[in-house]
Amino acid sequence: MSGLKSTTSNPWKTATLAGMASYLDAAALVTSGIAIGGYYAAPLQLGPETIGSLLGLQTLAFAAGALLGGRLGDRFGRRAIFTFSLVLYAVGVLLLLVATGPALLFAGVVTTGLAIGADLPVSLALVNEEAPEGKKGTMVLFSSMLWLAGIVAVLMLSSFVGAQGMSGGRILFAHLLVVAVVVLLLRLTLTESAEWAAARRAADAHPNTTAETIEFSRVRDLFRAPTGYALLATGLYYATWNLGANTLGQFGTFLWTALAKGEVAQFSQLTLLGLPVGFVAGLVFMRVIDRPARHAWFAAGTALIVIAWALPALFGPGRFTLVAVMLISGLGNSFAGESIYKIWSQELFPTLLRATATGVTMAFTRAFAGLAALGTPAFALGHTRLFFGLLLGVTSVSAVIGLVWVPRLPRAAQPEEPAEPSGAPVPETTEKAAP
Structure with missing residues (x-):
């Protein structure tokens, strides 16, 4: 389907x-x-175990x-699917907004977790499939910029409602509800992916074909060559990279206060300091992601991440090494x-397995991070050097x-074109897009 043109008048x-x-x-x-x-903890009498269960359950529901x-x-x-998932998201946020006890909170975190988990792989596939040739990577990467924008929006809003107690928490959830409803209404104007439909x-017309160029569509096809290798490589890469990123996200404040004896407010300020740098760097990467130069930029980013975790x-x-980890790895x-x-x-998966594969690797990564998080506080305190050594190891x-591995994987081939290595150089404006 490389010859298909997007039916969307405005891919952006x-x-x-x-x-x-x-x-x-x-x-x-x-x-x-x-x-x-x-905000909810004291008014609703939520103990540490309940809070941990709620947040952990949301991660598992995402998976x-x-x-x-x-x-x-x-x-x-x-x-x-992305329409239904957004309706589910709005329902879940509404439950969290009006919650007066743990029961509605549990219902809300499970519902929102399921919704965002279902939405992400499908939405990424749609962005890729409806983007024009030579801009697919740019537009998929754009979603990462929106991920950063979501964090910034919440942190900024939280800084204004911090003194309002439980009402502050309800305002934060109200923000999510309003954004979800607006996006849902606007999404109704989008058409189905032309690539997926074809x-x-x-x-459906050739369900029993055995040609080598078959457009894989059955779940079992995901676990045989060549897609099986791509699934293993991307799943392992995402899970091992994410362990360090998730540790900073969930336990950065804990590590800062418990190990570096710093203050919470100080850590929050440092976190906000790094966000603009990440945003500008992301904009730069968007300009090269669809060009041969992207591998060199990726290698540089990988080196920075390894160096960052080597310091602690x-x-x-x-304090110095933890700030360095946050800022250098963030870049x-x-x-x-x-x-x-x-x-x-x-790029690595055929059209009818693309969202499935993304969902599998996302679920594996979240479950892996969730299990590791169960022992993180105790392990970090009791075996500090070993803890950071392991994080450096998985990052490496x-x-x-x-x-080494991913560049050697074949990109998913279309029926009319042969597979090509995912790391092969391509012309700047004529790069073949994955199906």
Whole structure:
């Protein structure tokens, strides 16, 4: 289907509205942590165990939603699933907004977790499939910028409502509800992915074909060559890279206060300081992501991430090394990590398995991070050097996978074109897009 043209008159409209899944994902996770762990905790008498269960359950629900939503999106279409998932998201946020006890909170976190998990893989696939040739990577990467915007929006809003107690938490959830409803109404104006529709018709018309150029559509096809290797490589890369990023996201404040004896407000200010740098770096990477130069930028970003985690592993977790980890890895993540994983997830898988594969690797990564998080506080305090040494180790594993393994994987071939290595150089304006 490389000859298909997008039926969307404005691909950036599609990229923005579908990419808002990343904004709503980040905003929901950050808002839940701030509102449930802070504003709601005392008024609703939520103990540490309850707060941990609520936030952990939201992560597990995300994993389940990604598995289910990704597969349904490949089977029944992008538009139907990302519309339903956003309705579910609005319901979940409404439950969290009006909650007066743990029961509604549990219902709300499960519902929002399922919704954002289902939305992300399908929305990424739609952005890729409706983007014009030579701009697919740019528009998929744009979703990462919206993810960052979601964090910034919540942190800024939280800084204004911090003194309002439980009402502050309700205001944060109201923000999510308003954005979700507006995006839902605007998404109704989008059409179905032309690429997916054509692939679905071809698969339904020839369900028993055995040609090597078959457009893979069955789940079992995901686990045989060549897609099986791509699934393993992208899943392992994302999970090993994300362990460090998730540790900073969930436990950065804990590590700063417990190990470096710093103050919470100080850490929050440093976190906000790094966000503009990441945003500008992301804009720069958007300009090269569809060009041959992207591999060099990815290598540079990977090197920064490894160097960042080497500092506390070698010199201990002091204030300087923890700030360096946050700022240096944050810059490196603009050119590697989740941003490049999203690109690979679109390039390496055929149309009718694209969202399924993304859902599987996202679910695996979230579950892996969730299990690791259970022992993080105790392990970090009791075996500090070993803790940071392990984080450096898994980060190095992700570097090897991204630099050595992934470039050797074949991009998903179209029926009319042969597969090509994912790391092969391509002309700047005529790069073949993944199906």
